Amino acid sequence: MSDKIRSDVEKKLAEYGMIVLNDYPIDDETQYVFILESMILFLVFNDRSLAISFHAGLKPEDAAQNLLILEEIKSLSKIDILDSFFINNKNKIVSGEAAFELLEKNNKAKILVDHLRSEQYMRILQSSKCFDC
Numbered sequence: 001m002s003d004k005i006r007s008d009v010e011k012k013l014a015e016y017g018m019i020v021l022n023d024y025p026i027d028d029e030t031q032y033v034f035i036l037e038s039m040i041l042f043l044v045f046n047d048r049s050l051a052i053s054f055h056a057g058l059k060p061e062d063a064a065q066n067l068l069i070l071e072e073i074k075s076l077s078k079i080d081i082l083d084s085f086f087i088n089n090k091n092k093i094v095s096g097e098a099a100f101e102l103l104e105k106n107n108k109a110k111i112l113v114d115h116l117r118s119e120q121y122m123r124i125l126q127s128s129k130c131f132d133c
Contacts, residue, residue, distance in 0.1 A: 002045040006032050008075045009043060009050070016069050039066060040085060040093075048077040056084040056099040 013020060013034070022035040034041040038058050042051040050070060054063045070079060086099035086106075094102055 002029070002032075005045060005048055005075050006043060008073050009034065009041065009070075012069065012073050018066075018069075038062065041070075042082075048075060049080060050076050050078075051080040051082050053082040053085045053095065056086040056103045058084075 010020070013036070018036055020034050020036055023033060025032050030045055032043040032045070034043070038055045040053045042053075043049075044051070050073075052067065052070065054066070067079070067081075070076075083096040084099050085093050085095045086102045088094050088102055
């Protein structure tokens with residue numbers, strides 16, 4: 001039974017082009033984990049349930065679409081939604097409110113780097129000696 005449910009999830013993910021980055025059994029093979037770029041799926045074999053943790057940066061409409069896709073799997077009894085996650089600089093998973101705070105800090109740092117890079121390009125263009133035409 002566990003192989004059929006896992007196979008059903010794998011087929012549905014493949015059907016919609018969702019790439020599984022990593023997958024492995026946990027808890028003496030009573031559960032199975034699928035890690036995707038935008039979500040982590042926890043499949044529990046004994047009650048045929050699927051728990052989903054969405055990436056903190058995922059748009060709500062994309063999360064809703066992924067949820068509708070996974071609800072098409074008939075062999076699942078229920079789907080639970082967990083806290084969102086974010087992967088920090090040390091490749092550790094952070095979940096809940098801390099994930100959204102880390103995402104915000106990451107976005108602010110990226111905006112600052114982009115701004116400084118743009119200023120540097122402008123400074124180079126304004127101060128460099130060009131060829132005469």
